[in-house]
Amino acid sequence: MARLRCVKWGAPSCKALREAKEIGWFRTGLSATDLVTLGKLRTPVLPALETLCLEKWSASAGVGQLVEGLGVGAQPAVTYLQLDSVCVGDAGASALAATLDRGALPQLKHLFLRNATIGDAGLVALAPALRRRPALKQLYLGENPFGDEGLAALVAPPPAGAPPQQVYTLGLSDTQITDDGCAYLASRLRSGALPALQFLHLYRTLASRAARDAVYKARPGLDG
Numbered sequence: 001m002a003r004l005r006c007v008k009w010g011a012p013s014c015k016a017l018r019e020a021k022e023i024g025w026f027r028t029g030l031s032a033t034d035l036v037t038l039g040k041l042r043t044p045v046l047p048a049l050e051t052l053c054l055e056k057w058s059a060s061a062g063v064g065q066l067v068e069g070l071g072v073g074a075q076p077a078v079t080y081l082q083l084d085s086v087c088v089g090d091a092g093a094s095a096l097a098a099t100l101d102r103g104a105l106p107q108l109k110h111l112f113l114r115n116a117t118i119g120d121a122g123l124v125a126l127a128p129a130l131r132r133r134p135a136l137k138q139l140y141l142g143e144n145p146f147g148d149e150g151l152a153a154l155v156a157p158p159p160a161g162a163p164p165q166q167v168y169t170l171g172l173s174d175t176q177i178t179d180d181g182c183a184y185l186a187s188r189l190r191s192g193a194l195p196a197l198q199f200l201h202l203y204r205t206l207a208s209r210a211a212r213d214a215v216y217k218a219r220p221g222l223d224g
Contacts, residue, residue, distance in 0.1 A: 021077075024053035049075060053082040067096045067104075078105050082112040093122030097129040109135055114171075115143040123150030130154070134163040140171035142201065148181035155188045166196045173203040182211035186218035199223050 052075075088096070093113075099105070111130075118126070123146045130136060131154075141154075151172070158164070177185075182202070189197070200222055202212045216222050 021049060022051040022053075023049060024051075024055070050077050051080040051082075052078060053080075053084070054086050055082070055084040056086065067092065067099045075105055076107060079107050080110040080112075081105065081108060082110075083114075083116055084112060085115045088113060088116035088118055088122070090117075090119050090122030090125070092116075093118045094125040097126045100129040100133065107135065108133060110138040111136065112138075112140040113144065114140055118144040118146055118150075120146045120149040122146070124153040127153035127156070131156070131158055131165060132162070134166055136165065136167055137196075138169040139167050140169070140201075141175070142171045143174040145176055147176035147206070148178055148184070151175075151177055151181045152184055155185055155193050157188075157193070164195050165193075167194055168196045169199040169201075170194070170197060171201040172205065173201045175205050177202070177205040177207055179207050179211035181205075182207045182215050186215045189215065189218040189222075197222065 093116075100108075118141065123141070123144075127150070130139065182205075188194075197219065198221070200215065201224060202215060203224070205212070216224065
């Protein structure tokens with residue numbers, strides 16, 4: 001599998017980009033301008049791309065333009081998108097929602113938005129687009145400052161006739177979820193929400209141990 005682990009912006013050649021199935025920029029201090037440029041590297045330039053990983057804090061303005069650029073090119077082969085410790089923010093989450101709703105990343109199965117400064121407003125905007133992605137298998141949202149409002153939007157009842165979500169791993173650790181949020185999540189699981197869910201991470205939230213335990217009891221066999 002062609003793989004690029006870039007140590008600085010501009011390192012890979014055009015030929016390497018065209019052949020790459022995995023591209024990762026790790027701890028390289030990507031700027032907003034870099035993210036805008038990456039967003040312009042759409043399907044004709046990255047026809048084989050399946051995995052895109054960005055890891056390092058960056059300006060939120062560039063994140064919005066990155067995902068908007070991805071929307072234009074659709075990136076039909078991408079199954080794995082990771083924005084780790086990148087300042088997505090609420091505006092970036094809204095831009096990602098619009099991108100997904102335009103049909104970008106149709107094969108997306110794994111979405112990791114760890115430590116991405118996404119609050120309740122951002123997750124409320126993003127959640128409907130995620131619920132309309134039945135192919136999504138893994139969703140990791142740990143270390144973001146959203147709480148019960150964002151969680152409620154994420155697990156809200158789907159529209160009539162919508163296919164069930166197939167997420168089997170959901171990461172919610174190190175967020176602002178409280179006992180009330182856990183109670184709502186437990187009730188949704190008991191009602192059949194997220195029928196494929198097997199792994200749920202709720203560590204280090206604001207919720208009590210008893211509230212978190214009640215969530216796991218709501219779905220027999222659910223693992224943390």
